[in-house]
Amino acid sequence: MRFLRWYCSEAYTTEIEGDLAELFDEWYALHGLRAARWRYILHVLLFVRLYNCRFLDSRSSQPYVPMISHNLKVIQRSFVKNKTFSLINMLGLAMGLGGSLLILLWVMDEYAVDRFHENTDQLYVVNTRSYHQGNVGGGPGTPYYLGKEMTAAFPEVQAATGWAPWLGAEPETFSVDDKTYKMAGNRARPEFFSMFSFPLLEGDPATALAAPNSIAISRQMAEVFFGSPEAALGQVLRHDNRQDVTVQAVFENVPAQSTLQFDFLMHWDAWVEEDPIRQLPDAFHVRTVIQLDEQADPDLVEAKITDFLDTYIGFNEEEFDVELTLQPFAEQYLVSGFEDGVPSGGRIVYVRLFGSIALFILLIACINFMNLSTASYQNRAKEVAVRKVTGASRWELISYFVTEAAVFACLGIGVALGLVWLMLPLFNDLTGKALVLPFSDPVFVSVLGSLLVMTGLLAGSYPALILSNIRPIKALKGTFRFGVSATRFRRTLVVVQFSISIMLIVSTLVISNQVQYFQSKNLGFEREHLVYMPLEGELIPDYLVFKERLKDMPGIKMVDRSSQAPHAMTFNTGAMHWEGKDPETLVFGFTPTSVGYDFVDIMGLEIVQGRDFSAEFASDANNFIVNERAVEIMGFEDPIGKQVGIFGKSGEIVGVVKDYHFNSMHNAILPMAIDIKEDLHFGTILIRTEAGKLNEALASMEDVAQAVNPAMPFAYSFSDQEYEQMYRNEQVMMRLSHAFAFMAIFISCLGLLGLAAFSVEQRVKEVGIRKVLGASVSSIVALFSKEFVMLVGLAIGVAVPLSYVLMDQWLNRYAYAIDLTWMFFAVAAAAALGITLLTVSAQALKAAFKNPVDSLRTE
Amino acid sequence: MRGTSIGEFEELCLLAVGITGQDAYGVSIKKELERRTGRSITISTVHSTLARLEKKGFVTSRMGGATQARGGRAKRLFELTAYGKHVINRTRDIRNAMWHDIPKLIWQ
Numbered sequence: 001m002r003f004l005r006w007y008c009s010e011a012y013t014t015e016i017e018g019d020l021a022e023l024f025d026e027w028y029a030l031h032g033l034r035a036a037r038w039r040y041i042l043h044v045l046l047f048v049r050l051y052n053c054r055f056l057d058s059r060s061s062q063p064y065v066p067m068i069s070h071n072l073k074v075i076q077r078s079f080v081k082n083k084t085f086s087l088i089n090m091l092g093l094a095m096g097l098g099g100s101l102l103i104l105l106w107v108m109d110e111y112a113v114d115r116f117h118e119n120t121d122q123l124y125v126v127n128t129r130s131y132h133q134g135n136v137g138g139g140p141g142t143p144y145y146l147g148k149e150m151t152a153a154f155p156e157v158q159a160a161t162g163w164a165p166w167l168g169a170e171p172e173t174f175s176v177d178d179k180t181y182k183m184a185g186n187r188a189r190p191e192f193f194s195m196f197s198f199p200l201l202e203g204d205p206a207t208a209l210a211a212p213n214s215i216a217i218s219r220q221m222a223e224v225f226f227g228s229p230e231a232a233l234g235q236v237l238r239h240d241n242r243q244d245v246t247v248q249a250v251f252e253n254v255p256a257q258s259t260l261q262f263d264f265l266m267h268w269d270a271w272v273e274e275d276p277i278r279q280l281p282d283a284f285h286v287r288t289v290i291q292l293d294e295q296a297d298p299d300l301v302e303a304k305i306t307d308f309l310d311t312y313i314g315f316n317e318e319e320f321d322v323e324l325t326l327q328p329f330a331e332q333y334l335v336s337g338f339e340d341g342v343p344s345g346g347r348i349v350y351v352r353l354f355g356s357i358a359l360f361i362l363l364i365a366c367i368n369f370m371n372l373s374t375a376s377y378q379n380r381a382k383e384v385a386v387r388k389v390t391g392a393s394r395w396e397l398i399s400y401f402v403t404e405a406a407v408f409a410c411l412g413i414g415v416a417l418g419l420v421w422l423m424l425p426l427f428n429d430l431t432g433k434a435l436v437l438p439f440s441d442p443v444f445v446s447v448l449g450s451l452l453v454m455t456g457l458l459a460g461s462y463p464a465l466i467l468s469n470i471r472p473i474k475a476l477k478g479t480f481r482f483g484v485s486a487t488r489f490r491r492t493l494v495v496v497q498f499s500i501s502i503m504l505i506v507s508t509l510v511i512s513n514q515v516q517y518f519q520s521k522n523l524g525f526e527r528e529h530l531v532y533m534p535l536e537g538e539l540i541p542d543y544l545v546f547k548e549r550l551k552d553m554p555g556i557k558m559v560d561r562s563s564q565a566p567h568a569m570t571f572n573t574g575a576m577h578w579e580g581k582d583p584e585t586l587v588f589g590f591t592p593t594s595v596g597y598d599f600v601d602i603m604g605l606e607i608v609q610g611r612d613f614s615a616e617f618a619s620d621a622n623n624f625i626v627n628e629r630a631v632e633i634m635g636f637e638d639p640i641g642k643q644v645g646i647f648g649k650s651g652e653i654v655g656v657v658k659d660y661h662f663n664s665m666h667n668a669i670l671p672m673a674i675d676i677k678e679d680l681h682f683g684t685i686l687i688r689t690e691a692g693k694l695n696e697a698l699a700s701m702e703d704v705a706q707a708v709n710p711a712m713p714f715a716y717s718f719s720d721q722e723y724e725q726m727y728r729n730e731q732v733m734m735r736l737s738h739a740f741a742f743m744a745i746f747i748s749c750l751g752l753l754g755l756a757a758f759s760v761e762q763r764v765k766e767v768g769i770r771k772v773l774g775a776s777v778s779s780i781v782a783l784f785s786k787e788f789v790m791l792v793g794l795a796i797g798v799a800v801p802l803s804y805v806l807m808d809q810w811l812n813r814y815a816y817a818i819d820l821t822w823m824f825f826a827v828a829a830a831a832a833l834g835i836t837l838l839t840v841s842a843q844a845l846k847a848a849f850k851n852p853v854d855s856l857r858t859e
Numbered sequence: 860m861r862g863t864s865i866g867e868f869e870e871l872c873l874l875a876v877g878i879t880g881q882d883a884y885g886v887s888i889k890k891e892l893e894r895r896t897g898r899s900i901t902i903s904t905v906h907s908t909l910a911r912l913e914k915k916g917f918v919t920s921r922m923g924g925a926t927q928a929r930g931g932r933a934k935r936l937f938e939l940t941a942y943g944k945h946v947i948n949r950t951r952d953i954r955n956a957m958w959h960d961i962p963k964l965i966w967q
Contacts, residue, residue, distance in 0.1 A: 012906075014922070018932035019885040019902055046903040051910045 004044050012052040020044070068403070075404045085754070089372045090412050092750040096365020097416035097451065099743045102427055103358035104447065105420075105435045110351045113257050114330045117197040119291055122158070123329035124298060126150075126288040126305075127343060131321045138325075138338030141284035143312070144272045147189055150288070154304060156296040159191035162268055163287040168261055170534065173712045175238045176225045180713055183221055185264035187271040193249070195291045196260070201229045203249025212270035215245040218263045222250045239266075241538070241711045256434055259333045277647060281312045289329055302326045345813075350733060357740055360500050362451075364744055367493045368751035369412075369459045373405065398465070405460025409452050430735050432728070462489075491791055494755060497748045498795035498832055499802075504741040505828040506803040510820070511737050514811065515730045517818045524660025525566065526604040529557075529694070530719035532565055533685040533701065538709035543678060543685070547596070550687070550704045555697030558688040560596040563677070565684045565722065566603060566662055576673060578634045578644040590630070591662065591670050592646050594677035600625070600657060602688050610640045610655035613676055621676055622651035628659045630671035646673055749835060752788070756843040760784060768852035777848040784844040785837055792836045796829045803828075865917075865946060871896065872908050873947055876918055876937050884924075884934040885909075909937055917943035 005013060020043060027036035079086045117123060126146065130137045147160035164186055171182035193205035193216070200208065201219060208216045215237060217225075222232035229250040236244050245266060254261055272278045278285075292301060306323045313322070327335070327343050337345035387397060421437060428435055438444045533539075539546055543561065551559045576590035597620075599605075600612045608628065613620045624644050631639045639653045659669045689697035702714045760767075767780055804820065811817040865873070875891040876883045889905045912918050919940055922933045939947075 012910075014932045015885060015935040016906060018925070018930065018934055019906070021930045021932065022886050023902060043902060046901055047906070049903065049907050051907050 004047065007048055008052045016047055016052070071400050071403045072407070074400075075407050078404075085372070086408075088750055088754065089369060090408055090415065092372070092747050093365050093369045093408065093412035093455070094415035094419060095743060096361050096368070096747055097412055097455075098419035098423070099740065100358040100362040100365075100451075101416060101420050102423065103354050103361075103740075105437070106427075106431060106433065107351055107355050107358070108444070109257070109433055109435055110334065110347070113333045114259055116255070116257060117195075117329075119195060119197070120330050121328075122292045122294060122296075123195065124290055124292060124326040125329050125332045126290060127325045127327055127338075128284060128309075129323045129325050129342070131323075136340050138340070138342055139284065140287055140332070140336075140338075142286060142288040142324075143281060143283055143309075144278045144286055145281075145312075146288045147290065148269070149312075150290060150305065150308070153308065154301065156293050156301050156304075158291045158293050159189075159195050160288060160290040161189040161192045161195060162187070163260065163289060164285070165287060171715075173240055174221075174225070174264075175241070175711065176235070179225055180711065181224060182713060182715060183217075183263040185262040185266070186260070187268045188265045189268045191291075192265060193251070195289070198251045198254060198258075201250045201252055202233045203247075205249075208249035209265060209267055211246070211248070212267045213243070213245050214248040214267055215239075216249040216251055216265045217247055218251055219253050221263045222247075280647075290326075298326055298328075349813075354736070357504070357737075360504075361740060361744055361747070364497050364500055364747050364751075366455055366458055367497055368747055368754075369405075369408070369455070370462050371490050371493050371751055372754040373408075373459060398461075402456060402460035406452070406456030409456040409459065412455070413448065413452055430739075431732055490755070494751065494788075494791050495795045495798070497751055498792055498836075499799040501741070501744045501748045502795060502799035502828050502832050503803040503806070504737070504744045505831055506799070506824050507807060508734075508737045508741040509824045509827060510807045510811070510818075511730070511734045513818050513824075514814070515727060515734045517816075518727050518730065521661075521816070524605070524658065525662075526688075527720045527723060529689045529691055530566075531687045531689060531697070531701070531716050532719060532722070533687065533705070533716050535561065535680075535683045535685055538711065539685070539705070542708050546685070546704060546708045549708070550700060553697075553700035553704065555690055555693035555695075555700055556687060557690050558598055558602040558686075560598040560602040560686045561678065561680075561683050562596075562599060562686055563592070563594040563680055563683040566686065566719065576644070576646045576671075577650070578636075579642045590646065591672045593662075593672060593674045594680050594683070595674055596678050597676060599674065599686075600655075602686055603660075605660060606658040607655050608658050610653070612655055617654075619651070620654065622649065623654045623675070624651055625655040625657055625674040626653055627657050627669070627672040627674075629669050630673060631656055633671045644673065646675075649675065651675070745831075745835065749839060752836060752839050753843070756784070756788065756840045759787075760843045760847045764847060764850070767847045767850070768854075771848070771852045777845070780848040781841045781844040784847075785840045788836050788840045789833065792832055796832060800825045800829070865912075865915075865950065868904070869908055869912060870947070870950055872905065872912060873917060873939065873943055876909075877939055877944075877947065881936075882924070883937045888937070912943070913937075916940060917946055 004016065008016065020040060023043070024036055024040050027039050031039075114120070125140070126142050128139050128142060130139070142162075144162060147162045150157045151160045167186045168184050171184040173180060173182050175181075188209060190206075190209045193200060193208050200216075202222075203216070208214065217232060217237075219229055222229045225237065226232040226235055232247050232250050235247050237247065239245050254263075277283060292298060302325060305326070308324055309322050325342070332343070334348040334351060335343045335345065336347055337343070339345060384397065387400075417437070424435060424437070535543065547559045547561075550556055576592070593599075597613050597615050600607060607625075610625075613623070613625065617623075626634075626639065626644070634642075634644075636642055636653075639656055642653050643650060644653055645651070657672075657674070661669060662672065687697070687701060698716070701716065705714045770780060770783075804825070807824075808820055811820060871892055872888065875888045875895070879887050879891055885902055885906055888909070889900050889902050892900050892905070909918065909920075913920055917940060918937045920935045920937050923936055925931050925933045
């Protein structure tokens with residue numbers, strides 16, 4: 001029968017029901033109760049026909065249009081009447097929307113990286129998967145020759161190029177006439193410009209990198225050296241003061257959304273020829289990007305290339321094997337990590353994390369909005385009752401509330417957009433991006449639109465459903481109260497809000513601590529007062545001269561050199577051999593470092609076995625020092641005196657140095673082999689300055705540098721600064737999570753404030769009576785607080801285990817991480833409780849101080 | 860007014876309303892139809908047909924006569940309009956004329 005009433009328009013209900021009642025009696029008499037019931041149901045269903053359908057009733061759908069303008073007027077009036085309340089509500093919503101929008105922009109930008117190339121779908125990066133004694137490992141490093149060989153061997157590989165990721169951080173010197181500048185760039189194969197979409201301003205993609213001495217430069221570089229791109233074409237630049245290159249093309253400056261960043265490109269093969277190490281079959285140092293034919297199936301191609309390397313390196317298949325795998329080029333920015341040999345994790349973890357945070361914040365804001373609106377409607381029960389009495393249908397009421405929520409949502413989004421526009425510069429600074437509000441992007445606009453609709457519907461539906469159900473009589477009498485289920489729902493919402501906020505607080509605390517840990521952890525070497533200078537130009541052959549002159553200058557304590565910058569020795573290889581090592585296997589991760597004699601001293605390292613290098617031992621030119629980890633891997637009991645070799649040089653181990661962090665703390669400490677090579681044509685000069693005498697030291701350095709290497713500008717960097725750069729990701733994360741936690745707390749507070757105020761107002765009379773009966777102020781405050789404290793307690797109970805699991809997972813990604821102590825959770829819980837108590841008692845106090853006469857007087 | 864043709868069931872309903880007279884409402888009409896035609900009629904069909912007939916102007920209705928058996932709910936009572944009567948007659952005339960003109964031979 002209820003079904004009938006729902007479906008049927010009221011004009012027909014009575015007679016149909018009556019007829020069915022008569023028939024029911026007959027059926028009951030004739031066929032018994034069960035049959036009668038069945039027939040009844042059947043006939044009700046048969047009555048679902050068009051003629052009596054209430055939804056097609058033309059009567060009630062007509063006044064809809066004029067109702068809109070009326071609704072809007074009423075909404076405007078109600079807004080003005082509760083100005084503070086409405087403002088708070090809208091502000092909370094706007095903040096939540098704004099925060100989510102910011103994150104959304106960031107996420108959208110992350111996903112757009114590297115996807116602007118025309119051939120995106122055909123571009124793949126080649127990774128390796130290595131099997132070693134049962135362990136599977138994956139890596140991005142491939143041999144230098146791979147691109148060329150693959151295009152020759154596989155018809156599906158249309159084009160290929162290599163890429164040397166470290167070159168972006170090592171600017172090279174160029175000069176024209178009297179202009180000398182350092183620019184950062186890379187090397188590429190001739191087909192580079194047809195693979196990637198970097199538009200050329202001058203020159204032709206086919207010839208840009210065809211000749212071995214050709215160079216393609218960016219607009220910026222062209223303007224700096226030649227004044228304009230047109231003038232640059234065909235000109236000659238002197239590179240590193242040792243070779244001349246001709247500008248064959250000028251390209252537009254590389255956009256920020258490309259992971260491949262460069263101001264110039266030179267010929268790949270010519271570069272490989274320069275250094276025999278680059279021609280080694282097992283030098284897995286560079287990335288290789290290939291372009292497949294349009295019709296080629298990437299899976300098939302991957303299967304074909306898997307064992308390609310076997311033809312170049314003879315591995316013992318059981319002990320060790322290296323396979324090639326493909327990964328779409330656009331993906332390698334986000335999915336940059338490796339797990340079990342397969343690309344997984346990396347930046348995408350952060351992206352997903354932030355995406356979820358954005359959703360959470362949005363959720364909190366919406367919940368808040370719903371809660372607060374609903375609470376306020378209690379006061380408007382009379383209004384709703386009057387509407388009902390004057391003939392508003394349930395549908396009309398619902399549509400009114402949804403409209404009101406939609407208007408709020410609109411205003412909220414407007415304010416949110418304004419907030420975002422204001423915060424964008426700050427946000428860009430924080431994240432190192434250049435985000436804008438892309439109003440022209442259809443995706444963005446549609447997302448905004450759907451946000452609006454969703455929020456409006458969500459927030460408006462709940463109060464609408466409740467309120468349209470009230471009995472007018474009760475409401476007009478003034479005894480209207482929300483049912484128990486409504487209050488319970490609202491309470492659950494508060495619990496959810498606070499759980500999310502607590503989780504965010506815990507995350508913030510943990511992340512901050514972890515970042516601080518990184519920054520302050522003892523690296524095992526002295527980070528401060530250490531300056532780097534790149535080895536280039538005349539400094540290469542005249543290094544020893546430079547060292548002699550500089551080390552006695554004011555402010556300088558020690559000078560030495562290293563083949564890689566000490567804090568970021570990312571270059572590692574498997575080409576290490578030692579006594580007793582199985583010649584068929586390759587152990588990756590050996591970090592070779594070629595240094596001067598004073599390296600151990602200058603770095604402040606500790607020798608735990610054997611001795612340091614010394615110029616007094618002539619044989620030391622061929623000897624090695626290894627670190628503790630290396631000893632572990634090589635399996636020597638007494639390493640001193642054992643024979644080891646790398647890159648064609650072999651000698652004895654003379655000392656073992658204590659493990660120190662020469663790489664990011666994301667990774668465990670790798671084995672390291674140090675040897676002496678003071679004539680290596682690349683590397684970094686290390687200069688230890690005396691404490692407090694930095695300016696003098698820099699002046700000294702500049703003097704000597706200009707004397708020895710006048711053709712090039714003086715360049716230097718600080719070790720501790722460089723080190724901090726490595727953790728930029730984490731720093732960004734930390735600041736962002738600070739901001740978001742704050743936002744979440746703020747919004748939750750607003751919600752709590754509203755609820756507390758509301759709850760207090762409801763019980764004004766009760767408070768008055770209690771005061772009259774002698775209750776003290778504190779007992780009244782306690783009365784109200786108890787309820788909310790319980791809610792927060794529940795939230796804590798939910799949030800703590802969840803956040804523990806999440807944070808534990810996150811910390812496990814780091815080889816060196818802080819402990820997840822209970823302190824974090826305690827602080828978060830205390831904060832939440834504290835805030836709750838503060839907010840609630842503020843409201844409760846207000847009520848407690850009210851004169852009972854006033855509160856009891858109202859009817 | 861155009862559209863004075865009515866379907867078979869509609870015609871039967873109209874006739875039933877005429878027969879039942881004073882107490883012509885859903886159930887009574889249904890019973891009359893069942894008695895006369897010998898087929899079982901669903902009450903919802905009767906209701907929807909009558910509503911349609913009312914819209915076409917052949918019958919009018921009023922509410923009245925609540926009884927205990929109906930749980931106190933009123934009945935919708937139907938009555939033929941002049942137009943309705945006209946339509947019944949017209950239909951009958953057409954039928955009869957056609958019936959007459961069938962050659963006697965068919966009936967042998």
